[in-house]
Amino acid sequence: MKNIVILISGRGSNMEAVVRALDAEQWPARIAAVISNKPEAKGLEFAQARGIPTAVVANKDFASRAEFDAALQETIDCFSPDLVVLAGFMRILTAPFVEHYAGRMLNIHPSLLPLFPGLGTHQQAIDAGVAEHGATVHFVTAELDHGPAVAQARVPVLPGDTEDTLAARVLIEEHKLYPTAVRLFVEDRLVIEDGNVRILDRAAEPTSI
Numbered sequence: 009m010k011n012i013v014i015l016i017s018g019r020g021s022n023m024e025a026v027v028r029a030l031d032a033e034q035w036p037a038r039i040a041a042v043i044s045n046k047p048e049a050k051g052l053e054f055a056q057a058r059g060i061p062t063a064v065v066a067n068k069d070f071a072s073r074a075e076f077d078a079a080l081q082e083t084i085d086c087f088s089p090d091l092v093v094l095a096g097f098m099r100i101l102t103a104p105f106v107e108h109y110a111g112r113m114l115n116i117h118p119s120l121l122p123l124f125p126g127l128g129t130h131q132q133a134i135d136a137g138v139a140e141h142g143a144t145v146h147f148v149t150a151e152l153d154h155g156p157a158v159a160q161a162r163v164p165v166l167p168g169d170t171e172d173t174l175a176a177r178v179l180i181e182e183h184k185l186y187p188t189a190v191r192l193f194v195e196d197r198l199v200i201e202d203g204n205v206r207i208l209d210r211a212a213e214p215t216s217i
């Protein structure tokens with residue numbers, strides 16, 4: 009049984025999609041906690057209603073990024089996570105924090121990385137005139153929105169799209185993509201090799217001595 013800690017900053021719809029899939033598909037995992045850096049994050053209400061432990065570590069209470077990340081790490085580690093899932097967690101993370109969770113922290117980003125890292129990805133895609141846009145789940149490394157990609161979902165960019173219509177189309181795919189990727193991790197089917205992710209057909213056999 010793997011322990012998953014999910015970090016959110018707001019609405020939490022991706023967190024909700026992961027929680028619902030875990031329950032419906034009976035993964036060998038539990039959501040140990042949902043933690044937010046914003047006390048007002050809407051997603052906390054959903055987690056609480058499901059009986060999931062929640063915590064707030066408010067970044068505004070800390071003088072520096074390093075102090076905030078240290079406090080966040082301490083809170084996360086109280087829940088003994090096998091996996092940390094960033095689900096709309098809108099913070100730039102320090103290198104020591106990222107290193108601490110190397111190989112066990114996933115993020116979802118609303119673009120076809122390496123295209124459009126950072127904020128405002130949907131408008132960036134429209135402005136660039138690309139025919140396709142989407143979302144990427146990747147392991148987190150110290151460089152923002154980089155790191156080995158686990159899976160991507162693609163949607164067309166349609167004539168007349170606004171940031172909102174495109175975001176809505178991408179979000180529908182995010183809600184399928186993120187549970188799929190998290191489930192692969194839970195099933196021990198993700199291997200990072202030379203900076204790339206290999207997906208195993210079935211869980212790796214324990215290595216014998």
Ligand code: GAR
Nearest residue numbers: 018019020021022095096116117118
């Ligand atoms: C999602 O679209 C997610 O991909 C994006 O924020 C939204 C959060 O929505 N994340 C990032 O931009 C991270 N760089 P949610 O709170 O409803 O899951």
